[in-house]
Amino acid sequence: METPIYDFLKKYEQEPKLRLHMPGHKGKSPAEISFAYDITEINGADSLFEADGIIAQSEKNASALFKTKMTCYSAGGSTLCIQTMLALAKFEKRSIIAVRNVHRSFLSACALLDIQPQWIYPDYRAGFLSGEITAEAVEKELKNTSNACVYITSPDYLGKTADIKAIAEVCHRYDAILLVDNAHGAHTAGTENHPIIQGADMCCDSAHKMLPCLTGGAYLHINYEKYISRAKQTMSLFASTSPSYLIMASLDLCNDYIENQLQSDTAEVVNALEKLRKKISGQYKVYSSEPFHLTLLCNGIDLAEQLREKHVECEYADKYCIVLLFSPKNTAREIEILTMLLMLCEPKPALSDTAIEFPHIERKMSIREAVMSESETINVNDADGRICAMVNVPCPPAVPIAVSGEVINKNLIKIFKNYGISVVNVIK
Ligand SMILES: Cc1ncc(COP(=O)(O)O)c(C=O)c1O
Missing domain, CATH: 3.90.105.10 (Molybdopterin biosynthesis moea protein, domain 2)
Structure with a gap:
């Protein structure tokens, strides 16, 4: 029998490649995790949604690192965390106000839970689906909505961040809760840049995107006391009854990484990326974003091809931009090499930079x-x-x-x- 998936992976693993895409481990294994570690709820192990043993202990460690009231593990990515956050808000009959640059997982959750969000449009100024979200726009909507829940995505896929502190302050002034899709921001764990520290009531972090964690591993953080008792039970509504122990083990190892290495690795990568941004500024138009997302405004498809020939694989490319996604597991040396390679490439202009506008859109059904x-x-x-x-x-x-x-x-x-x-x- 042919094994096309395995064959592709084997080939990809054997090629020398600078992986500027997810997952955040960049193919560098933090420890030996093998088939032998793949178990279910056997004697002595624990059960994710009724955790009182090793999983509960590990989740407590994560909660301490992220400074939350409760942190739950997800082996179903941020998608499962988003379903859970919205279900908890729905139980309280809150109206959902969402900034429109949501990921499709939010829309699927709305379909499952029969939620009809009130939209706030970001300022999609750069010609693609990424833009500014302001506290003023959120306040305008909150003035007309009682018992609200505000949902924002920050950073978005291209790395654009919102002023979560200001938005949280506005939300709390109107007795609204703030949910943040921080799928792209797990590397800010425990720092002042993390949504929980900035005042979010709940947020999800895809550890697998930005930290050394297996795909599917995510944290659901809760700082809103009232939701704690129902969180696990709500998560189990949507999740597989067989959460992967390999993924949970990699979240467990991620905690250790966050405690002991994240800070120094982040400093190294951020410093190297600052130098890269300076060096390439004459040749490339760089989209303003958080440090680990390097979004270049050019014909991304063409640049991705040029980089591929130089053994660099990007996260995403289209006619308007390319996203090169770093994590703390990259090294200063890798970034120096990339700087050199980017200087050798010849970026072509983006194919269009007309602003994306959303004048009135009519809705006919939920x-x-x-x-x-x-x-x-x-x-x-x-x-x-x-x-x-x-x-x-x-x-x-x-x-x-x-x-x-x-x-x-x-x-x-x-x-x-x-x-x-x-x-x-x-x-x-
Ligand atoms: C902004 C954003 N939110 C949520 C998700 C869903 O995350 P996950 O793949 O961890 O389920 C993604 C996935 O790419 C995303 O980009």
Whole structure:
């Protein structure tokens, strides 16, 4: 029998490559984790959703590191944490206000839980689905919404961050809670840049994206007392009943890494990246972002190809940008080499820099209703006036253009096409 997946991985592992993509371990194993470690809830081990043994102990260690009231492990990525956060807010009958640059996992959770968010649009100024979120915009929405829950994504896929401290302050002034999708920010563990320290009530960290953790490993952090007793039970609503011990072990090892090595590794990488940004500034337009996301505004597809020839694999590339994703597991030496390689490349201009605008979008049905309806897939050119069924996102960054239940218009068709989306799923 052919083994195409294994063969691909084996080949990729054997090629010398600078991995500027997820996961955050960059292929460097922190310890021997083998098939022999892959167990279930045997005698002496623990059970993730009824933890009172080794898992509970390890989660307590994580909670101390992140300075939270409670931290739960997820072997289903931030996706599971987002489902849990939204379910907890829904139990309290809170209205969900969300900044529109959400990841598709938020939309799936809305469909599962029958949530219809009130949207705040970020300032999508750079011509792609990433932009500024302000505390003022959040306050404007909160003035008209009682018993609210605000949901923001920071950093977003391109590394753009929001002023969480200011947004948290506004939320708490209006008795709202703040949920942060920090899938891209786990490397700020325990520091003043982490959403929990900045005042978020709950947040999710994809440890696997930015820290040395196996894919699927994430932390759900809770600082809102009222949700603690129901957190585990709520998580189990959506999760597999067989959470991977390998993933949990790698979260356990991640705790040790955070305590003993994260700070010095971060200092080394941030310092090297600062030098890189300075060195390349004459040749590249750099999108303002948190340090570990290096987003260059150019024809990303072309640059990704040039870098691939030089044995560098990026996280993401499109006609507007390229994302080179670092983690504390990269080294100063790797970044020096990349600096040299970037200087040898010839970036071509981005193919378009027209601002993305979302003038009024009409909604005909709820996200859940649209997702559950009979649908068909049609050419995007024929979609004017049709209602979006399953959400179509450019993946990555997996941020919605039209959300399920919304009427697709000419402007949205233009954005779909700019992102290379040629077919859309609409209600029949
Ligand atoms: C911004 C953002 N949020 C959430 C997720 C989902 O995270 P996970 O893959 O850990 O489930 C992703 C995944 O890429 C993401 O980019």
